[in-house]
Amino acid sequence: MSENDSNVIRREVDVVVIGAGPVGENVADRTVRGGLETVIVERELVGGECSYWACMPSKALLRSGQALRAARAVPGAAEAITGELDVPAVLARRDSFTSGWDDAGQVRWLEGANIDLVRGHGRLSGEREVTVTGPNGELTVLSARHAVVVATGSTATIPGIPGAAESGVWTSREITATKRVPERLAIIGGGVVGTEMATAFASLGSNVTLIARGTLLAGLEDFAGEYVSDGLKELGVSVHTGTTTDRIERASTGEVTVSTSAGEVHADEVVIATGRGAHTRDLGLDTLGLTPGDWLSVDDSMLVDGFDWLYAVGDVNHRALLTHQGKYQARAAGDVIAARATGSALELAPWGAHVATADHAAVPQVVFTDPEVAAVGLTEAAARDAGYDVRVVDYNLGWVAGASLQRDNYRGKARLVIDANREVILGATFVGPEVAELVHTATTAIVGEVSIGRLWHAVPSYPTVSEIWLRLLEEYGRPRVGESR
Template sequence: MTETSESRRGQGSGTYDVVVLGAGPVGQNITDRARAAGLTVAVVERELVGGECSYWACVPSKALLRPVIAVSDARRVDGARQAVTGAIDTGQVFARRNRYVTDWDDTGQAEGVKSSGADLFRGHGRIDGPRRVTVTRDDGAHLTLTARHAVAVATGSRPTVPDIPGIREARPWTNRQGTDSGVVPARLAILGGGGVGVEMATLWQGLGSRVTLLARRRLIPRMEPFAGELVAGSLSDAGVDVRTGVVPTAVRRPDPGGPVTLTLDDGGELEADEVMLATGRTPNTDDIGLDTVGLTPGAWLDVDTTCLVHGAEGEWLYALGDVNHRALLTHQGKYQGRTAGDAIGARAAGRPLDDAPWGDHATTADQHAVPQVFFTDPEAAAVGLTAQQAADAGHRIKTVDLDFDAAQGANLYADGYQGHARMVVDLDRDVLLGVTFVGPGVSELLHSATVAVAGEVPLKRLRHAIACFPTVSEIWLFLLAAHQRERD
């Protein structure tokens, strides 16, 4: 069927096949897949097209972290170490960040959305009953959009502000100030030991701040315990004051431009020039009209394997990315966007759904093969289940652990390379349930582990995947050999 430009773009009617709330990476991916299926799409964005990831999270944080890690990598290699004679140029680091976030100008990404054939509406979108969205545009005008087939919520999340007396009045940093600041605070207190907390501690300590990291429990708790231990030790060696099991009970900042004082539950006090929150995320679902379709405003949205929302009558409301709380990671949200977009296309065309595990319309990886990496020094990378998670799920498992000094390639990569790797093996099926690496540069090992876990590659076959000598990836050979020896 040939479409006219007007019918394809839905001009003049306010009616589209799909309406997407949120133009971040997740919203853009579902838009692309819906357009590939021949559907008309309207995209609504209230801030910058490209979302949190592009301007205040993944992109700027990695742009800022790379110079810090590059200097550390050089210092690990004889000959290069002697060439590192000066301090990091923070002005150039911030300028590099600014280039990667295009000076917070979203023109390029907005044009990308439009070039896909979708219509972009700037303003705040709210669901107004089934298949209907009201947009309050930036100029104050109101517009109603109607969806023939689907409304997709991809509005992301925001930092959680803990219930600590005085915290809001102290005007704390969140990930936004932590990635868009152009000033290095002399003293920075970071609350939270998850991925954001450890990356920001690595970054700002590397740029010259004196950082104190306060964590309620061990660092990066969603990974294997050894990952948090190695990262904590490295942060401490770099000069970060890492305190686990310590949380603030009150915060005060009597002078808006003055220092912040934190009262701690161990009886002590901590003074800093800025305090940063890295204490979790809250879904941006409190003001998008969920109450008009029988759902709870401000809640995480429960979805099936096609990202269709449970509790909404009819097959029309989808939730993707952070808002469904499956995996608060950009790459997982983009994966959901692609999969859900294909499912919407199939439902619109009346085609059968392939929503069985690992099917074309199932987001199975969100349960079994989520990859994540933290760009600390050393890096921490993992995919799939930890040993504890696998045991709790009822699997009969074996763990295989090795230090990276077994691999000559690692020692050539960095003199005295220090790192650790673990495989979690399903003994009944002889496949991997999870893999964790900690060490310099291990993020580049993560995709091979993800393929092995998601593909459920039998270990007797995986041993035929030969790692090049001399590379850090040789660790695979030693892990598999250790497993073989123990099995024999």
């Protein structure tokens, strides 16, 4: 139903989704497939952060350097390499993945999926109600019969470093969308964004300095950060860990001085990559008794605590700030909204169709540095903290035949974290060139709680890097029938 009252458009639909990134798109797709009329609201580009300022452009910037180094590591191919990266070509390829920051293709997908789009800034304005301020100030009030879904994601946070705001620092948005490669680049932050962009821009010719308050890639196994630190140094990156940033100042010449506990760093641009916050500050949360700027706490069906109609999906619920995990949550949320609306049976037990159980135990991620890091599940430290009787199995990836064929002097490491009582995998980490494709097998084993004894029958092809699975099982030792470890 729609009507126009004093220049305010009012419309009632089944579901309203705020945020048309990959997560919001997936929720809307599932609710439409479930027979519900759905409107999606977007104030920027349809496709969201991942499509234009994160996943896709960042990996496009990384891929060319990765391919060049891979070729140089194989005799015969190495001799054919006569030059360096063509920077304009790399940037042009990056632009192609963002469609030049034009969302027409994404809008066509919405239309094909029968999802209505309302452009503008959506704010919660009451129970089951969203008010959208359009590009020209026009107002649209959307009332949802069944559910409102918040899928607004997260945004880069700027810490309170004196001078940071005045110096025009970059965040992940500016670095992934830049039209030029700074001659000198300082990156503050040793997480995924910091290490990936240090890798990319060192490959593109920048003189990069990476400043991290702690270790690199904290939260992953310690050896992952150590391998990545060594890889960055081989690319010419100056890596400062355990280093605080005290002040940032930009001179009239454009040069930026970063004062740190390890001394001064001089750069043409500075990237802040120290974390992300909930994109909820101007969302109208206060109208519902919630705090603007807070993450939204949810149950496993993505229902916001204390509500029976408000859902929060993706980064905004702070369960796992990863696009693929947000899309997984979106499929569960879209299906459960449709099921609740139609009175269909619900599957809310762990691993049921309407819950995102994997968020707790089987979250995979890949860091596209050189070497790559691919990990899923619990680290050794996290598993011990959770009270498991842990056995850890490590193996040198360079000793696997497939790795030695892939490139000369292959360096890497693999680890399995195993629940010694149940003999199932709790976590896995792979570090090495092009290990990204190894992690899904580990994810499957963790989700399925496949026993170590059964995994012996999953025979890896020879000679592939996947043979690491056999080597890890050999290190663990084959369980005997009836044996309890």
